[in-house]
Amino acid sequence: MADPNAPQQNRLLAALSFAERERVCPHLRLVQMPLGKVLCEPGAVLQNVYFPTDSVISQVYVTADGASAQVSSVGNDGALGIALFLSGQSMTGHAIVQFAGSAYCLTKDRFQQNSPGTVRCSA
Numbered sequence: 001m002a003d004p005n006a007p008q009q010n011r012l013l014a015a016l017s018f019a020e021r022e023r024v025c026p027h028l029r030l031v032q033m034p035l036g037k038v039l040c041e042p043g044a045v046l047q048n049v050y051f052p053t054d055s056v057i058s059q060v061y062v063t064a065d066g067a068s069a070q071v072s073s074v075g076n077d078g079a080l081g082i083a084l085f086l087s088g089q090s091m092t093g094h095a096i097v098q099f100a101g102s103a104y105c106l107t108k109d110r111f112q113q114n115s116p117g118t119v120r121c122s123a
Contacts, residue, residue: 005030005102009053011077013104028104033057039080039095046091049081049111050074055101061093073098081111 007025008014016024033055040046042062050057057080059072071093074080080095 005053007051007053007104009076010051010079010104012079013051024106027110028106031103031105033097033101033103035097035100037097039097040091042091042093044091045108046081046095047108048105049079049108050103050105051079052076052103053101055097055103056099057103058096058098059091059093060096075099081108 003009007021007028013021013024013028028051031050033050033052039048039050039057052075054076057074058070059074059080060068061071062068
């Protein structure tokens with residue numbers, strides 16, 4: 001039976017070529033994602049990229065009058081923080097854990113060392 005918290009439980013990490021996984025995985029840190037944990041506030045720079053294995057992260061936008069709307073959810077099929085290499089430096093909304101579980105975390109600096117042109121997927 002597969003380890004539910006192995007890096008390959010995140011589909012983006014699983015899609016990396018063997019060589020890329022060997023280069024990236026030593027720098028990943030498994031973190032617990034408790035329900036309701038705020039990972040980033042609006043306007044703040046995200047310090048880590050999160051690759052959920054069995055948790056779900058929601059990005060929520062809050063208007064000036066206090067109304068809120070979920071703009072995206074990230075589960076084991078994605079990552080929170082991809083905007084770091086798409087020129088975005090800060091979050092436009094809250095990033096909140098919607099379903100508790102685990103995720104792999106990669107620091108912003110380490111993630112940016114692996115630019116889109118150097119990471120290859122096997123899929």
